Amino acid sequence: MLDFFARNRVATLCAVTVLAFLLIGAVAPGYLSLSTASVVMSNSLVLMSVALGTMLVILTRNIDVSSGSVLGLSAVVLGLMLNDGHSLGVAIIACLVTGAVAGLINGLLVTMLNVPSIIATLGTLGLFRGVMLILTGGNWIEELPQSLKGLAINGPLGISILTVVVVVALVVVGFCVRQTRFGRYFYAVGDNREASRHLGIPVKLVQIAAFVAAGILAAIAGMIFAAQIGFIPNQAGNGLELKAIAANVLGGVSLLGGTGTVPGIFVGVIFLTSIDSALVFLKIPAFWNDFIAGAVLLLVLLLDGRVRMAVDRAIRAKRYAVHHHGPSPTNIDQPDTSNPSNRDGASASRPQEAGE
Amino acid sequence: MKRYVLRWETALLFMLIAEFAIFGMINPRFLNLSNLLYSTSDFAQIGIVALPLTIVIIAGGIDVSFASAVGLCAIVFGIANFFGMPLPISILASLLTGAMAGLFNATMIHVSRIQPLVVTLGSLYLFGGAATVLSGVVGAGGYEGIGNFPDVFTSFAYVELAGLPAPFLVLLIEALILFIVLHYSRFGRSVFMCGLSEHAARYSGLRIKTIQTITYVLTGVFAAVAGLVLSSYFGSARVDLGTATLLPAITAAVLGGASIYGGQGSIVGTLLATLVIGYLQQGLQMSGVPSQISSALSGALLVVAVALRHGSAVLADFIAARIMATNRKRAAS
Numbered sequence: 001m002l003d004f005f006a007r008n009r010v011a012t013l014c015a016v017t018v019l020a021f022l023l024i025g026a027v028a029p030g031y032l033s034l035s036t037a038s039v040v041m042s043n044s045l046v047l048m049s050v051a052l053g054t055m056l057v058i059l060t061r062n063i064d065v066s067s068g069s070v071l072g073l074s075a076v077v078l079g080l081m082l083n084d085g086h087s088l089g090v091a092i093i094a095c096l097v098t099g100a101v102a103g104l105i106n107g108l109l110v111t112m113l114n115v116p117s118i119i120a121t122l123g124t125l126g127l128f129r130g131v132m133l134i135l136t137g138g139n140w141i142e143e144l145p146q147s148l149k150g151l152a153i154n155g156p157l158g159i160s161i162l163t164v165v166v167v168v169a170l171v172v173v174g175f176c177v178r179q180t181r182f183g184r185y186f187y188a189v190g191d192n193r194e195a196s197r198h199l200g201i202p203v204k205l206v207q208i209a210a211f212v213a214a215g216i217l218a219a220i221a222g223m224i225f226a227a228q229i230g231f232i233p234n235q236a237g238n239g240l241e242l243k244a245i246a247a248n249v250l251g252g253v254s255l256l257g258g259t260g261t262v263p264g265i266f267v268g269v270i271f272l273t274s275i276d277s278a279l280v281f282l283k284i285p286a287f288w289n290d291f292i293a294g295a296v297l298l299l300v301l302l303l304d305g306r307v308r309m310a311v312d313r314a315i316r317a318k319r320y321a322v323h324h325h326g327p328s329p330t331n332i333d334q335p336d337t338s339n340p341s342n343r344d345g346a347s348a349s350r351p352q353e354a355g356e
Numbered sequence: 357m358k359r360y361v362l363r364w365e366t367a368l369l370f371m372l373i374a375e376f377a378i379f380g381m382i383n384p385r386f387l388n389l390s391n392l393l394y395s396t397s398d399f400a401q402i403g404i405v406a407l408p409l410t411i412v413i414i415a416g417g418i419d420v421s422f423a424s425a426v427g428l429c430a431i432v433f434g435i436a437n438f439f440g441m442p443l444p445i446s447i448l449a450s451l452l453t454g455a456m457a458g459l460f461n462a463t464m465i466h467v468s469r470i471q472p473l474v475v476t477l478g479s480l481y482l483f484g485g486a487a488t489v490l491s492g493v494v495g496a497g498g499y500e501g502i503g504n505f506p507d508v509f510t511s512f513a514y515v516e517l518a519g520l521p522a523p524f525l526v527l528l529i530e531a532l533i534l535f536i537v538l539h540y541s542r543f544g545r546s547v548f549m550c551g552l553s554e555h556a557a558r559y560s561g562l563r564i565k566t567i568q569t570i571t572y573v574l575t576g577v578f579a580a581v582a583g584l585v586l587s588s589y590f591g592s593a594r595v596d597l598g599t600a601t602l603l604p605a606i607t608a609a610v611l612g613g614a615s616i617y618g619g620q621g622s623i624v625g626t627l628l629a630t631l632v633i634g635y636l637q638q639g640l641q642m643s644g645v646p647s648q649i650s651s652a653l654s655g656a657l658l659v660v661a662v663a664l665r666h667g668s669a670v671l672a673d674f675i676a677a678r679i680m681a682t683n684r685k686r687a688a689s
Contacts, residue, residue: 063473113663114670116616118473122606123659130652138646242420242477249474256471287492291485297478298464305468 010252010264013300017271020278028281036277038154042228044273045166046071046221050237051244051251051265052173053217056210058248059177061190061257062110062117064211066102067218067244069128071237074098075222076132078148079141079232088147096219102128103215107208125241133234141232152227162224169220173213174262186210190257246297247272271296364613364665368628371661375632379639386642392635393521397513397589399634400523401426402601403627404582406608407527407534408575410626413609414538415571416551416618417465421476422579422605424484425457426598430583431487434502434593438494443506451580457483458576462569487595501592513589523585527627530578535623547571551618607658608633633657 025032050067057064077098081091102124109120151161177183185206188196197203221240226232251268253260275293279286380387405422412419432453436446457479464475491502515522538544546567549557558564579598587593612629614621633654640650 109659109663115659115662118616119610119662120659122603122610123655123662126603126607126655127652127659128655130649130655133646134649134652242480245474246477246481249477255474285492287488288485290481291489294478294481294483294485298475298482301470301474301478302464302468305470309469 010261010267012304013250013252013264013267013271016300017267017274020271021274024278024281028283031278031281036281038159040270040274040277041163042152042154042160043276044269045162045224046228047240047243047247047273048166048266048269049169049217049221049224050240051247051269052169052262053214053221054241054244055248055251055253055260055262055265056173056177056186056217057117057214058245058253058255059186059190059257059260060207060210061193062207062210063245063255064106064121064214065118065241065245066106066121066125066128067214067221068237068240069125069132070099070102070215070218071222071225071240072232072235073102073128073132073135073222074219075226075232075236076135076141078223078226079144080135082145082148083141083143088145091148092223095223096216099215099217099219099222100212101215102218103212104208106215107211110211111204111207136232136234138234140234144226144230144232148227149230150227152224162227165220166224169217170262170266177262182206182209187258190259192258243272246293250297250300365622365625365628368612368625368632372628372632372635375635375639379635379643382639382643386639393519393524395638396524396527396634397521398638399604399630400527401582401586401598402604402608402634403527403630404530404578404585405575405598405601406605406612406626406630407531407623408571408578409605410609410612410614410621410623411534411538411547412571412575413614413616414551414618414621415547415568416554417472417568417571418616419458419461419472419476419572419575420602420606421457421461421479421483422575423598423602424480424482424487425454425576425579426583426586426601427595428457428483428487428490428583429454429580430587430593430597431490431502431595433584433587434505435490435494437505437509438502443509447584450584451577454576454578454580454583455573456576457579458573459569461576462565462572465568465572466565484595484599491595501590501594503592505587505591509588510591513585523589526581526585527630530581531623531627534574538623543567543570548619551615551620553619604633604654607654611658611661 021032050071054064054067074095078091078095081094082088086094106117106121106124109115109124110117113120154160175183177186185196185201188199188201189203189206193203196206218237222237225236247265247268248260249255249268250271251260251264251266253264272293275296276289279289279292376387385391405426409419409422429450433446433450436449437443441449461472461476461479464479465472468475494502512522517525520528538547546557546562549560549562550564550567554564582601583593583597586597590597608629609621609626610616611632612621612625612627614626636654636657637650640653645653
């Protein structure tokens, strides 16, 4: 039982989330309702989309901290196109292309110039924000047409078109990384880049693809942001990149690459977003928000780290126990005898090399 | 001679001189000595936090929580002052809070054994939230500031000592102390060793945990110093005092030559990089460039500078490989 939870971060987080929901529901009646769920879902859409893109980048053992600015930039492109009288379809395509180009710049910096990804995206974070401000001239974009705002209106099931878009994105990305050959490359590249290269995986292409996908998903988030809020302030998306990384970490994505799932992202984002709505129901002032989010994040990390260490130790103990009581004691002796001989072999070969 | 010319710091110095030359041509008032000195008050806090951050990065860690630790320490100072504590005790409380924040980060990193970036990301929210909650306690609520400081404190940021404005002087003294600590002490050498190879450092008997803990505590303490300087400069302690230093400070450390993988970096480099970044902003403003374009340009500067550094390394490797290949071909034929 403990083993299962220790190995399965998503299950742990699910259990914690459900428990938290039940506790809050017990304290504040009326919290557990369909309307709350609908509010949490629509509030989480922007973060969900950004976090999904960030996951793809983290899977390949890079990191993307520019997504907040990409969101702002592509939202501004969308808003300017719409206010210039272009149709919604054209504007959305331009918005997505902006995101893709921004991602491509990140990808090329990281793969072609070998700039560490955190530094490259830190630079483009400022760069894209600046380009966005140049485009708007420092003004907010207001009076967005109703065609865009209409996307955010909830349909009969309490679900808007935007929710459908994000769910489709989740499913598509989830399918790709689990079922397709190219999707599996993301895990391979993140887990062991050198080995992947030797296996013939296009390592650079995979990394660029991850950055471009992250850019496009940030652009989708920008579209959702503009549709939901109805205007685009200068600081649109500010600080969202850190929240997205936090959601990834909560959802069990390892920053060391090669580990992470789409359901994990979903639960992580819902958990972070539901903190906000729970505070409203518990009548706690909003300024506790960051404190609680930080405390929860650190607590989950601490527990996770400790439990993982304990499990590792238990597994190791089990393995040694098997060896000690195993049927053939020679199993234990073999590595002991082979190791020194190996070492001898190595030291013996060294003088030869020097001789050559 | 070559040892000094072919250094990254020299390149940074040329960058700074080029900035002075260009902005001086556009607007001669930029080169006015008192302008050059007093504009440092607007960006001294970036350097104050970037210098200890450099040491953390060299030791193989990273800390992003200093941005909210600045606000937290300022708020603690404000509250102590609000409850009528004498000035020295309020300042001490603020510095102690910074040290505790650093100690908290280091302990969390060592206990959970999770990457420092993730842990400090969590404490970035935690410290920021704690500061907001604390300022709510004294009724300053939300993002309003705590003011009403003694005149001695508020005039500190405008005092001129030895011809230098106080914030800049604080930065210079700090740089001198950290320069000696990092480059001329046993502790400094072990910081580099930790970052180069943690395993090698452990096997050679260094106390890695202690060394890394000290680097985080240093960052916390100097975050408090930055918080105090800013509170004095603005005349009020606010929660969001430090948020604007997060990216410029990391940029300064990286632009100054610190390797994000650890084991590389220098105090002089970070100090010069702080000046490059700070004067770039000031110069652009004085040349009549809108602030939005100046932020784009400083982002671009980071990308270009780092791409140049890494690009030149890649190019050097490539050329070296080509020379090797031709030599081998010549030897074979």
